[in-house]
Amino acid sequence: MNKSLSLRKICIIRDGIPLIEIDHEVAAGEILSVMGPSGVGKSTLLAYLTGNLDPVFRGMGEVLLNGKDITGLPPHKREIGILFQDDLLFPHMSVGENLAFGIPRGGSRVERHRKIENALSDVGLVGFSNRDPATLSGGQRARVALVRMLLSDPKALLLDEAFSRLDAELRAHVRELVFRVVKERNLPVLMVTHDLEDAKAAGGPIIELESYSKS
Amino acid sequence: MLRFLPAVTLFAMLGPVIAGLWGTVLPAFGHLPAAGLMGPSLDPFRTLMDWAGLTSASRLSLSTGLIATSISLAIVVMFVAGWSGTRTFRLLERLLSPLLSVPHAAAAFGLAFLIAPSGWIARLVSPSLTGWDRPPDLLILQDPLGIALIAGLVVKEVPFLLLMTIAALGQAQPRRSLMVAQSLGYGRVTGWLKTVFPRVYDQIRLPVYVVLAYSMSVVDVAMILGPSTPPTLSVQIVKWMGDPDLAMRLTGAAASLLQLALVIFALALWWGGERVIAWLGRIWIETGHRGQKEASIRVISLGLGSISSLAVLLGIAGLAVWSVAGFWSFPNSLPDAITWKNWDRHGPAAFQTFGETFIVAGVAVGLALVLVLGCLEAEHRSGRPLSRRGIWLLYLPLLVPQTAFLPGLQTLLLNIGADIGRAPVIFAHLVFVLPYVFLSLGDPWRSWDTRNATVAGALGTKPWGVFWRVRLPMLTRPILTATAVGIAVSVGQYLATLIIGGGRVATLTTEAVALASGGDRRAIGVYGLMQTLAALVPFALALTIPTLLWRNRRGMHE
Incomplete structure (x- = not known):
């Protein structure tokens, strides 16, 4: 099976003017870094991939995940995970409830509980299940967000400046953790960043987006 | 279904206004079949001039x-x-x-x-x-x-x-x-x-x-x-x-x-x-x-x-003091005697009216919440925010004077033989409750970070799952505030209750105002105070409920 995230001749247009063009195949376990100054439309590209493109934009081209065309699918059927620069843990749920939210339906209560406990212990957060996410440190919250995303069993991962809010030391640590996990799982990853450090650490191909509006 | 809610909401808000204006124009030009009068004529305006x-x-x-x-x-x-x-x-x-x-x-x-x-x-x-x-x-x-x-x-x-x-x-x-x-x-x-x-x-x-x-x-x-x-x-x-x-x-x-x-x-x-x-x-x-x-x-x-x-504030204090005042001679600042007799006499009836007030307010606000939340969700999913013209339409029922369309609405209801009573009163209240609930909820709803919806969707949650499990709980506080606003608006409605209810629906406001001409200050004190509480208590609840509900969730109080 061809495990990859392939972006075929994708072009996002606003008011008849092309904003972003990209044509690339991200292999399993590979991290594609998409770089460019802010305002160039990096997040718009991710919105197109997750199926949340604002109607002021128009997207063309196909998105194939493991050979299947997912371009027309609603967001919840795409099986693409995403991490933002904010952890976006749901503030009304406990850490465990946030993780349970990510686990696909099915399985007994005990099984789901075990999954949560295992996932928490994988990232060194044993016993955090009942905690209020607001009481966690930034690094802990980032790890919970990562685990929540992984528990939903995505087939590809998008990173939207995912490390830019963390301070330097924590940043390298979380980045290393994320990269290690996606390689273990052999996921194709598309990372949007404005930081060359991130792109270098990813060790994959780098695409520079240019601003059409300025040229 | 969701796609039609904005149209339904618009109809619930503007339908009665337009129908009421129509019901005003006809009799204004001498046309009132129920009374055996056929127009058109200018006699009503001549009588008015006289x-x-x-x-x-x-x-x-x-x-x-x-x-x-x-x-x-x-x-x-x-x-x-x-x-x-x-x-x-x-x-x-x-x-x-x-x-x-x-x-x-x-x-x-x-x-x-x-x-x-x-x-x-x-x-x-x-x-x-x-x-x-x-x-x-x-x-x-x-x-x-x-x-x-x-x-x-x-x-x-x-x-x-x-x-x-x-x-x-x-x-x-x-x-x-x-x-x-x-x-x-x-x-x-x-x-x-x-x-x-x-x-x-x-x-x-x-x-x-x-x-x-x-x-x-x-x-x-x-x-x-x-x-x-x-x-x-x-x-x-x-x-x-x-x-x-x-x-x-x-x-x-x-x-x-x-x-x-x-x-x-x-x-x-x-x-x-x-x-x-x-x-x-x-x-x-x-x-x-x-x-x-x-x-x-x-x-x-x-x-x-x-x-x-x-x-x-002092006025409300005055209502409270009068409600327990016995004999109160001039120019004493406080009553000569404090008594519960006023509450014994007017309390039971007032509490009964309290119930009617809350049935009307509860149903009207419940309908308004369904319509407003539906409209806002439809707005979110289509990605098309409310236009400037849409905001004007929201304000329209508040700009048309109530005396211009409510009497006409009643005439129209009588003409077509519709019953007047509680249900029409609820829909008349909805005309005024809807815009206020919409205005109160719109800004907090729109300022919610939609990346939460993206994350939830990427985790495999359907749009309605996102709505019920993520967005509504996160917006508990503004939703409860909007509910309180809606209840206050409904509780305060006088003309809509009086005219569309045809005298058969008594709320705290209609009862209190009816007491005005009699000048019984003790009864007015009881009803006025109850009326104030009926509008204020929901606000107090809207403040305390989220605090209790999310007491272990610090992120919900920022």
Whole structure:
């Protein structure tokens, strides 16, 4: 099976003017870094991939995940995970409830509980299940967000400046953790960043987006 | 299904207004088949012209509306210009916010109990300052110029406009503009008026129009504080509509159209006034005046703002004291005896009315929440936000005077043989509850971070799952606040309940206002206090429920 995230001749247009063009195949376990100054439309590209493109934009081209065309699918059927620069843990749920939210339906209560406990212990957060996410440190919250995303069993991962809010030391640590996990799982990853450090650490191909509006 | 909700909402809001106006136009031109009258004819307008009170009633409608709106706006603008960003400002803001929910009728009764010749103020200064040992024979309430009526409107519209202004300030970034102006040597008030006010006014223009239209055509406050011979035009319309002689309805309908024309005229006048003020303002800006004597403006605006809020607070205290007053001789400041007898006598009936009030409010607010949340969700999913025209449509039911379409709606319902009673009253309340719930919930709903929806969707959650499991719980607080706003609006409805209910639906407001003419202050105290509580308690709950519900979730209280 061809495990990859392939972006075929994708072009996002606003008011008849092309904003972003990209044509690339991200292999399993590979991290594609998409770089460019802010305002160039990096997040718009991710919105197109997750199926949340604002109607002021128009997207063309196909998105194939493991050979299947997912371009027309609603967001919840795409099986693409995403991490933002904010952890976006749901503030009304406990850490465990946030993780349970990510686990696909099915399985007994005990099984789901075990999954949560295992996932928490994988990232060194044993016993955090009942905690209020607001009481966690930034690094802990980032790890919970990562685990929540992984528990939903995505087939590809998008990173939207995912490390830019963390301070330097924590940043390298979380980045290393994320990269290690996606390689273990052999996921194709598309990372949007404005930081060359991130792109270098990813060790994959780098695409520079240019601003059409300025040229 | 969701796609149709905006249309359904629009229909629920504007359908009754348009139908009511239609139901007014027909009898105004002599067409009332139910009474065996066939039009078209101009007789209703001739009868209206023959009414001796017409000139003064029309003048009163214009003067109370324009003066009350101008004074309220002036107090709010001067106060915000002089004090925004200070601790005093936040203090008065906190004091005024709950006053917003106090029903107009209760505030009017409270004010009447304060300023009447035998009211609290006269008692406090008598006989030491005035030498009165019995209530003076002064026409303070129901004065022919409508001064008491204007005062009653101002004390209620100041909190409304202030909160609308504060909401508008959030988008205008006043701090930076003010800092620049002050660094150029402008005084605080002058700097604010020249740099921030134009942007803020653009945001509060529609609420100001609502205040103007409302003040011109209000019925319950006018029955309590306004002149009676002749009364204001809107009060007279209600009298004609309630006349056993069905032919009087024709005159009433003609008067309704006149009231509508007067409101349109006043709105046009105000619109013209805005242009003149803008023109003068530009000249003033060009002069480069840095501002003088600002201290006095600050002191005066603070004084007026405080008096306005104290008037309502003391008024409610007055209602409470009268509700437990036994014999209370003049000029004693407090009752000679405290008794529960008033509550024994009026309490049981009042509590029963309380139940009816909450059935009507509960159903109306429940429907409004379903429609508003549906519209906002549809807006979110289609990615098309409400246009400027959409916002005008939201305000439309609040701009058309109630006396112009509610009597017509009742006539129409009678003509087609529909039953009047609780269900039509609920739908009539919905006309007014919907816009307020929408306005209260819209901003917090839209400022919710939609990346939460992206994350939830990427985790495999369907759109409705995101709605129920993520968005609604995260927005508990604004949803409960909007519910409280809706309940307060419904509880305060007088005309919609009276006219569409055909006298068969009694809420705390209709009962309280009905007591006005009798002048039984103890009964008014009981009903007025209950009415205030019915509107205030939901607000208290909207504040406490999220605190309890999310007590272990710090992220929900930021």
